[in-house]
Amino acid sequence: MYALDEINVLSFQRSMIIGFFNSEEDNEMRKIVVLMFTVMVMTSVVLSQPEQYVVELMGDQLKGVFITKVPDASQPPSNPLAFRSVDNWCAPISAANIIVFFDQVAAVRGFTDTSAGLSADGLSAYLGYFMATNGEGSAERINSSQGSPGTLNKDIPYGINDFAAWDGSTPPGRSPLHKSVSRWNIDFLETENIGRDVLWEEYCSSIDKGAPVILCFKYWNPIKPVSMTVRSSGNNVPMTFFLWGSPITSTNTLRKENAKIPEEEWNERLGIGHAVTGVGYIVGDPDGNGPLPEGLWIIVHDNWSTTPENVVVPFENLVALFRIMPN
Numbered sequence: 001m002y003a004l005d006e007i008n009v010l011s012f013q014r015s016m017i018i019g020f021f022n023s024e025e026d027n028e029m030r031k032i033v034v035l036m037f038t039v040m041v042m043t044s045v046v047l048s049q050p051e052q053y054v055v056e057l058m059g060d061q062l063k064g065v066f067i068t069k070v071p072d073a074s075q076p077p078s079n080p081l082a083f084r085s086v087d088n089w090c091a092p093i094s095a096a097n098i099i100v101f102f103d104q105v106a107a108v109r110g111f112t113d114t115s116a117g118l119s120a121d122g123l124s125a126y127l128g129y130f131m132a133t134n135g136e137g138s139a140e141r142i143n144s145s146q147g148s149p150g151t152l153n154k155d156i157p158y159g160i161n162d163f164a165a166w167d168g169s170t171p172p173g174r175s176p177l178h179k180s181v182s183r184w185n186i187d188f189l190e191t192e193n194i195g196r197d198v199l200w201e202e203y204c205s206s207i208d209k210g211a212p213v214i215l216c217f218k219y220w221n222p223i224k225p226v227s228m229t230v231r232s233s234g235n236n237v238p239m240t241f242f243l244w245g246s247p248i249t250s251t252n253t254l255r256k257e258n259a260k261i262p263e264e265e266w267n268e269r270l271g272i273g274h275a276v277t278g279v280g281y282i283v284g285d286p287d288g289n290g291p292l293p294e295g296l297w298i299i300v301h302d303n304w305s306t307t308p309e310n311v312v313v314p315f316e317n318l319v320a321l322f323r324i325m326p327n
Helices: 004-020 027-047 090-105 120-131 155-165 196-208 252-257
Strands: 054-058 062-067 184-190 213-217 222-232 237-244 274-284 295-301 311-314 318-326
Touching: 062 196, 062 222, 062 295, 090 120, 090 155, 090 213, 090 274, 090 318, 120 155, 155 184, 155 318, 184 196, 196 213, 196 274, 196 318
Parallel strands: 237 311
Antiparallel strands: 054 062, 054 222, 062 274, 184 318, 213 274, 213 318, 222 237, 274 295, 295 311
C-alpha cells in the first residue's frame, strides 16, 4: 500500500517520536502519540489513492466501472485572460476536470496545489493558453502560427506539461497565479497507431485505477437519449445513453435548434475533434429489450451544458486518448 518514500518518512518520523518520549513514565503517552501519528499518515496515504472513488457498475445484462466526483465544467468558460474567443474550449475544460479531480478531490501526489484552488472552469483558461486553443496563447504550440479554431491534438500533451511546469508567474494573466510546479507524464495514444482494441484496453485500465482521461472524438453529435439509473457498488448513478448521429464538422446546424450548444468546429485532417473527460465504461446491454444495443460504452463528461452530467456513448469515432500521470 505504501510507496518506498512513504515508508521511509513514516519510519523516520516514528523514530523521532519514540526518541522524544524516552522515560518509563512517558511510555504510555508515547504509544498513544505513535498510534495517532500512524493513523494520520495512513489516512493521508489512503486519501492519495484515486481508486477509492471507483465504483463497480452492475445490471442484469451489463457490468462496468465509474469514477465518482470528477468535475463536469461546461462551455463557454469564464474568460479571465481576455481571449478574443473561448469557443471551441472542449480540450482545456476536459484537462481541467482531471487536474482539479486529482488535486482537490483525490489529493494525488504530484498534483498538489497545481490547480491553484480554481474551479475546472477557471483553470481551463490557463490550460487553453498553453494549448494555444484557437491559435491564442503559447508561441510554442503549432496552432499559435496556424490559428485554427479549436485545439490540435498534437498541442494538447505539450500544453498540459507546460502548464504543470509553469510557476504561476505572468504571463499569462495580469497577476500571478499561486500554483505549485510539477512534472507529469502524458500518454498520447491514437487509434490509428495502436488499434481500437488496444485503445479500449488502455482506457479501461486507466478507469480501473481511478484515473480519468481526455478522449478526443472525430465529432460530437449524440442523439436519441435514454436516461436511466445504473446500480453500483456505491450510490446508484444516473446516466443518459446516446447513439451517434450523422458525422458533422461543426455545431452550426445543432445550434439552430438549441442556441445553448457551444460553438465548435472539427477538422479530422488537422487533428481537431471534440474532447471530453472519460470517467467510466460499460460492457453489455444497458436496457435489455429496449432500443440500446449491446456493446462497449464510454461514460464521459462532455462539457456541454445541454447534456446531463454522465453521458454514455458507444465506443466509436474515437481518435485519441490522453492520460495524465505524475512523473
